[in-house]
Amino acid sequence: MTSRPGPGIPEALQYRGSGGPARAQVRRRPSKPSLNPHNVPHQDCIDPTLEDQRRSAEETLTRSRGLALAKGKQAALEGIQTAPGDQIRPPPRGKPQLFFSNITTNGPDQLLQSPHGQPATVGTNWPVPPRPGASMPGHGSQLRRIMPGGTGVKGEPAVKFPSPDAPAAAILFPGGKTADLFPWTGNNPEDTLSETLVKGGISNKPQIMNETNTARPSLWSNLKNKSGLGTLSTLFVAVLEKRQSSGRLATANTFKPPPRLTLRDSTREAWLHDLANPTVSLRRLSRTIPHGITGKVLLEQCLNKNIPRDRAMWLAKCVGINEMRSHKRKGQAGTITWVRGWTSAVEQFLDSIVATIGQPEWKPRITYALQFATELYQQHLLEVDHFLDWLLKNLEACPTERLFLWLLLISVYWSGLTCCRRRGKRLGETLLAHAERLYQIDQDPVSPVVELLENIIIKLISNCPACFLLPKSWDRHVLVLRRLAEKRHHPQIIHAIETLDRRNKRLLRSSGSVPTGAHDSARHVVCLLDSVDYVAGVNIETLALQCMEHIPEPRHLISLALKWASSLHREGSHRIYLVTRLIRKWNQIGTDVDEAILVHLQSVASTGQTDPRYLFRIIAELVRSKTFSVGRYLQWLIATGAINKSRELSTAEAWPLRLITEIPLTGLSEQIQNLRATLLHGTAYSTELEDQQIDDAQSFIQRRIPDLFDESEYVDLSVEVNFASISSTVRLELGIWIRLLVQANVQLVDRVPTKDSSIEEPGQVCTISPQSFHAVRSYLEDFDDLSILADVLGLATFSLDPNVLTAVADTLHYHHKAFAAIGAFKPLFQRLAMRYAAVRTVRFPERELLVALTDVARTARADEQLMLMLAYDLNRCEQKNSLAACSPASDNMDTTMDTDDEIERILSSGTSMDQQVMMRVFTKVVMRLEEQLGSGSIQSDSLGSWFYRLRSFDEKAFEKLLFEWLSSLLNAHRGKLMLAALPPLVVSGCLTLHQFLEVSRRCISERRASNEDGLLRMSAEVLNALLPSEQLGRFCQPQDAYRFRLEQQRLCQDPEGRILLVIHDTFEASARQLPPALATQVNNLLSSNRLRSVVRHLAVSNTQLVSKALDIGAHPTSEIMNARIKSLLDGLLDPTDQLGLARKTLEQQVDLVVNTANDLGLPFCQLEIRQIFAMSEGSAETISAAFLEAIKAAVEKNVSPWSDLVAGLDADLTSKIREHAEREILKASAFLSSPSTLELENLNGANESLLEKFLTVMDLTASGTPGDGQYPFFAAVAERLKGLAEILGRPSDFTNALAGKSLPAIAQLSPWLHALLRLVAVQDSTAANKANSQHQAALLLSLRSLFSHPAFRSYPAMAEYIFDIAVVLSDAASDEVRAHLYRLETMKPSEDSRCAYIFGTAPPLDGWLALSKPVAPALNQQPTSSQPVQSQQQGLAQSSHYQNQQNQPPNPTPMQRSLSQHHQQQQMQAQAQAQARMYPQYPQHPQQPPNKLPPQFQRMASNPGQSPQQSQLQQMQQMQQMQGLAQQRASQPSPVQMQRQASMSSASGSQNSNSTPGSQGRPGAPPARQEKPEMRTLPFALRRWEILPESGGMASANETAISLTLFGARKV
Secondary structure (H helix, E strand, O other): OOOOOOOOOOHHHOOOOOOOOOOOOOOOOOOOOOOOOOOOOOOOOOOHHHHHHHHHHHHHHHHHOHHHHHHHHHHHHHOOOOOOOOOOOOOOOOOOOOOOOOOOOOHHHOOOEOOOOOEOOOOOOOOOOOOOOOOOOOOHHHOOOEOOOOOEOOOOOOOOOOOOOOOOOOOEEOOOEEOOOOOOOOOOHHHOOOHHHHHHOOOOOOOOOOOOOOOHHHHHHHHOOOOHHHHHHHHHHHHHHHHHHHOOOOOOOOOOOOOEEOOOHHHHHHHHHHHHOOOOOHHHHOOOEEOOOOHHHHHHHHHHOOOOHHHHHHHHHHHHHHHHHHHHHHOHHHHHHHHHHHHHHHHHHHHHHHOOOOOOOHHHHHHHHHHHHHHHHHOOOOOHHHHHHHHHHHHHHOOHHHHHHHHHHHHHOHHHHHOOHHHHHHHHHHHHHHHHHHHHOOOOOOOHHHHHHHHHHHHHHHHOHHHHOOOOOHHHHHHHHHHHHHHHOOHHHHHHHHHHHHHHHHHHHOOOOOOOOOOHHHHHHHHHHHOOOOOOOOOHHHHHHHHHHHOOOHHHHHHHHHHHHHEOOOOOOHHHHHHHHHHHHHHHOOOOHHHHHHHHHHHOOOOOOEOHHHHHHHHHHHHHOOOOOHHHHHHHHHHHOHHHOOOOOOOHHHHHHHHOOOOOOOOOOHHHHHHHHHHHOOOOOOHHHHHHHHHHHHHHHHHHOHHHHOOOOOOOOOOOOOOOOOOHHHHHHHHHHHHHHHHHOEEEEEEEEOOOOOOEEEEEEEOOOHHHHHHHHHHHHHHOOHHHHHHHHHHHOOOOOHHHHHHHHHHHHHOHHHHHHHOOHHHHHHHHHHHHHHHOOOOOOOHHHHHHHHHHHHHHOOOHHHHHHHHHHHHHHHHHHHOOOOOOHHHHOOOOOOOHHHHHHHHOOOOOOOHHHHHHHHHHHHHHHHHHHHHOOOOOOOHHHHHHHHHOOOHHHHHHHHHHHHHHHHHHOOHHHHHHHHHHHHHOOOOOHHHHHHHHHHHHHHHHHHOOOOHHHHHHHHHHHHOOOOOHHHOOOHHHHHHHHHHHHHHHOOOOOOHHHHHHHHHHHOOOOOOHHHHHHHHHHHOOHHHHHHHHHHHHHOHHHHHHHOOOOOOOOOHHHHHHHHHHHHHHHOOOOOOOHHHOOHHHHHHHHHHHOOOOOHHHHHHHHHHHHHHOOOOHHHHHHHHHHHHHHHHHHOOOOHHHHHHOOOHHHHHHHHHHHHHHHHHHOHHHHOHHHOOHHHOOHHHHHHHHHHHHHHHHOOOOOOOOOOOOHHHHHHHHHHHHHHHHOOHHHHHHHHOOOOOHHHHHHHHHHHHHHHHHHOOOHHHHHHOOHHHHHHHHHHHHHHHOOHHHHHOHHHHHHHHHHHHHHHOOOOHHHHHHHHHHHOOOOOOOHHHHHHHOOOOOOOOOOEEEEEOOOOOOOOOOOHHHHHHHHHHHHHHHHHOOOOOOOOOOOHHHHOOOHHHHHHHHHHHHHHHHHHOOOOOOOOOOOOOOOOHHHOOOOOOOOOOOOOOHHHHHHHHHHHHHHHHHHHOOOOHHHHHHHHHHOHHHHHHHHHHOOOHHHOOOOOOOOOOOOOEEEEEOOOOHHHOOOOOOOOOOOOOOOOOOHHHHOOOO
């Protein structure tokens, strides 16, 4: 046997031993180069005996004439030439070129060569055929190149001359025979042409003169009788027996690896170059292999020397055999370590080659390296798991530029990567991640990389869709697959992706997703209304359509919108105007608004969850816009008689009467006003009193704002009007009247400045004063009439007074949500910005205006040009304040500063000030503030400017001084002075509330660390200063108070929730017994509406933030703090105290909270439930049971969003609830643990409905953290699944299942099976990892027995679901569990590819091979023929541990070692029986020699001296003899029947032999028949490292490298 030529080596350079020029067909090459200096003709031999004879002759010739041999070989090499189309092999590195040619080729002008190498003369006559023996071995230049793979590579077509070519020389075969019948000598009969020869030709077949018919008549007579079939089968069985016996090895293995020897570097290089030369025989190279070539060095040498791959594989195997034999003395671990090191060397080699991509000649190098590594993998010479994991690791980390290469490798190793879940899941995730990245960077859609990646993904989806069972990350991966489906748009691809989506969503639903219910639509609408972005602008049309998509029914939609706007669980008057605009929009599309509002009013009359003021105010706005018909409503009142039911307006049932007292009168006709007055006559509400209140209020306002009425002096009335007690109708009428007053102060002037300083044009100017504007704004805010306030702001923007414009900017910023809901925010801001641009052309704007405009512009997200303009003006203002005299302020400072003028003079007298002077001035300003505060009111408006100007001297020194002073105020508990100082400091920009918050928290921390008293008082004072308040007007100027309240609102509505830290500090400080006066003050603050409004707003936007900041649901040490937090939450959930939570027990509170939960109060219900569980330390189980009972009742009634209530709880709480639900499910399904006593007819349907409720609770709480796993969850589920399998395996059901019929048991047990599967699916991976290994294995085995059960053949969807659950669960299984499952799986005779995929094991590579061994005889018998087989088996067992080490399971673990020895013996016996069933053996015939056929079945071969023509009579006699023998065998039982009968009568035969031991010696007894020995089949491990193309030394019959008959072994 010879090696194939190496890659890139031309055929002409491969020195042939013999033979003429190459023929058209492919022929075998010689196994050894020719050494024939004297042109001695010899044959191209493939016979080993002739090869040995030729080698001995050549060795003799070489010893006698060594020098002449060398010269003759060089002369032969010089005559080698290449064909024009052959590729030239690149010269090897590190050694001079050996193969060259002195003969040049000239393409078409090249002369034809004769077989002897001389030019052939071209003539007109036909050429004479070459004489035999003319094919000499020295003409390698005419041999054609044969590329690897066995196919010839066609060269360039040569130009043919008109004359025909000379025929090629004949090929010599062993024995000197040619391809023809006889060599052409001229003396044979075929050489003499005659008429008979020309017509009939030459034939060497024997002439049978009397053959006139076929053999059918002679054979048919013997086959058509009754024994014909038996005769034919007996003949075939005999042939098979002979085939089996001839293929058995009877001797031990004698293989010896080629030895290794340490050589010099030059000798080693020469040896490697000889290895790269295909003409050098491996037999000669195997005598000595250089030592030190191993690992990565071996691979690099093969690459650099361009060694042919088959010869490189030979070298790798030789080195590996020697290395493993040297490691053999170290034990199994040593062999595994070497194979893993060899695999790592191959990986490092490939990494280094891949890194050279882009360098010169990288393509052939990487092609060689990848093909070499692939061949190593295919011949199983690598550690498969390690190599495939390395491949996946490189695929995950590869850049886009090299993705194509790794995708090609994925295609090569496809079967290994997709055969198990562990690697298949990783492959699927990696491919989808690369696809997502390529789609994001918008690669070219026709890119080959993208196309190849998509093809591989489609192939994986088609062949192994289980690799894409990724429920945890499916939401991200499904987008990639959907885009792939859109690009390809093939029905099968779309269907496959939809199927995957369904399977993953089915698993995902069991992993915590909330099921759809009746409250989903309402919840979506509430979320839409809560998440409106008022800064970006309210697109009322889009919002109205989105709401209608979720709730198409108009009544339900309008009712929900009114509930949201009037709910006590929401904050802000902006809801009124947003819902008003939505109802107007719905009215435009044809919705009956009047009827929907009336229906809603009737439904919410008795509930305490809404504020009727907001509801009536919405109706009032609808009346203003002519959307709600007052006349129609009055008619409804008259028709229904609702006005007579209650005459008291304060009751909830009097809403029909109260509504007509909440609507505006302006715009109503006189008839409707008269009808309204008539209906109200006789009630507690008087229309005459209403008119009187309007007149009194107008008169009072007229005297408070004299500027709007051209009155010169201010008159204070002794009796003030209480605006809080007047009706909404009076408020609305007063608002309209005030707007008319402001509008009357807008005048049209001739010259108004514009933003272009050179242009002045006529325009409107508002002459309202700042004091009047502050009063108007205060009245309208008290009336809560922001729509009228928006109109007033629009009129005030025409003012040229910077103070008025500043107040307009602050007002617009403070109510930006309401104005955005009205739709006036953007227009008002644009008008204000235009007026600012016009004012700055006349005079420089004031700093207060610039600061206010900057803040509102930042909120409105104004354009960059306006922001740059404001920043520029602010910078100019800072520079203007720094310009003053040259001397420092201390030079002009007097000893005293008693008046405001002195302070003003000091601050304006210099540009610098040292710290001592700054401290003196700061102290004087603070003293002036204290004096004004002591007088009862702050009259000076210069405090803010003084602080700001003082800060401009030295900012750092001022901040240090200010922070120290604030800390002293906090420590001294001077809260009133701090409240008076904060507004001017914050408004002037000297201090921000965030800085004050930091200073106060630092003081609180210091006070807490020192354990001093006053911590609570300090926290309460800080919290009181930060919460928005309406009582700041008496501590500071109105403009400062309004600006400071705006900053307070911004701090309290900060998404980060910093105000919650102060609230938590106050709660923590109040967790002790307090003095009565302080306790009253703290309780009033903690239960005030100011605090609740802040917490309510933050809880709606971010419930988790509030829960974490206030430690809601935690377990604090103080019960007082628990009680205070509970009181706060009770006030948030039930502001009107209608539920009375404080007067009920915790169990009653849980039930009440669950039953009264709705979409609007859901965040507060969640917080309440958390706090209740935190307060139930001693009764946690009782509270959990009460909560579950409430959830079950809510599920039955379907009246509350219980699903969101459960899903929004803390992780610890949801874990407890889930464990409780799991225990209930396991308790309800306990009957499955005893399947023998179960009657399917007695199953209760009520338990199934209860089961579904618990499953829903479990699904919703599945996202929580896993429990501690104290109860045996996995063991209980495995036991019940096992019981299900036993129920389905009952005899009657099993028979129906095999017949493919539907089983009633599956229909009845399906809910319970589905419940158990969902119970497994919701378990987190962490819980599965923490489970016991035995429990994991038991559960996987139970699932395996279910999805492979024959009963589910009629239910493929259920079997698929069980398989999916098992796949996902196997992700958390350890290697120990997989090994145990592998051992248990080998005991089963049937194989299922799904089991191999889940367990991660593949069938053994040599599973189809087996050794046949006779059963050991009795003790008194000596084994004879079985000894060679036993010796061979022992030899195989010693060396087979490294042959299939990549396919063997891991080392035994404690769980596997716990199995008893009896169980192991049962496994071996079951495995042997399974293999015997799979591959039945035929009985053997030990009485016949293994290498000879029985004489009656040997073919009659003709003697050499016999005539070619044989008579027909002789043939017929032989055939009749064979048929007679066949009939004789047919009368006897066949060997197969004997083997079957032997196994059936072994027991009875042994009893008879024991009872009659001397029966064989009785005279007259029939002779005993020799029984055939019973054969046993054992696994056979193939020595893959020892399968070499050639080996050194003398070959023997059982040397693996030579005797390849093992590959012809029959499957057993």
